[in-house]
Amino acid sequence: xxxKQLTHAISLxxxxxxxxxxxxxxxxxxxTDGTICTLNDTINCDVVNKGPFxxxxxxxxxxxxxxxxxxxxxxAQLKQRNTSDRSLSVFLLLASLGGFAFSLYLTSLxxxxxxxxxxxxxxxxxxxxxxxxxxxxxxISERS
Numbered sequence: 107x108x109x110k111q112l113t114h115a116i117s118l119x120x121x122x123x124x125x126x127x128x129x130x131x132x133x134x135x136x137x138t139d140g141t142i143c144t145l146n147d148t149i150n151c152d153v154v155n156k157g158p159f160x161x162x163x164x165x166x167x168x169x170x171x172x173x174x175x176x177x178x179x180x181x182a183q184l185k186q187r188n189t190s191d192r193s194l195s196v197f198l199l200l201a202s203l204g205g206f207a208f209s210l211y212l213t214s215l216x217x218x219x220x221x222x223x224x225x226x227x228x229x230x231x232x233x234x235x236x237x238x239x240x241x242x243x244x245x246i247s248e249r250s
Contacts, residue, residue: 109185109248112240113183113244114182116198116237116240116241117182117183117186119240120176120178120182120237121175121179122233123174123175123178123230123237124172124175124176126171126229126230127169127230128172129226130151131166133151134155134160134161135166142226143224143225148221149222149223150223150224151226151227153220153224154220154222154223155168157220159219159220167212174205177201178198178201178237181194181197181201185198185244192248195248198237198241198245199242201241202237202238202241203238203241205234206234209230209231209235213227213228
């Protein structure tokens with residue numbers, strides 16, 4: 107894949123992640139009901155998003171997602187316009203790795219503490235995994 111194709115794919119995933127994070131933020135604030143992803147006691151966005159781990163230091167986890175995906179989207183768009191700027195590739199790599207690490211932490215809370223899963227969160231976690239893989243590929247392709 108070319109740099110433009112990689113950054114386009116990162117942008118697309120970031121837009122989807124941004125939309126999911128905004129929906130999750132609205133759900134956390136009580137502005138949506140969450141029925142789209144609450145199927146039973148195990149697959150339950152209310153337990154995950156509005157539970158004791160839905161906020162960190164009073165900040166909704168979904169807001170952290172909105173900010174993170176927005177930064178990834180802006181960086182990918184800037185990289186598309188300036189393919190020779192290696193610092194943007196480094197930023198995409200580090201930001202996506204940080205997001206992926208945070209995602210692993212959240213997934214472990216779902217699995218081992220809450221014993222409940224949020225479909226929106228799982229989709230977001232898949233997206234950040236894809237973005238991380240694309241960012242690694244972009245970074246490595248520029249080293250050659």
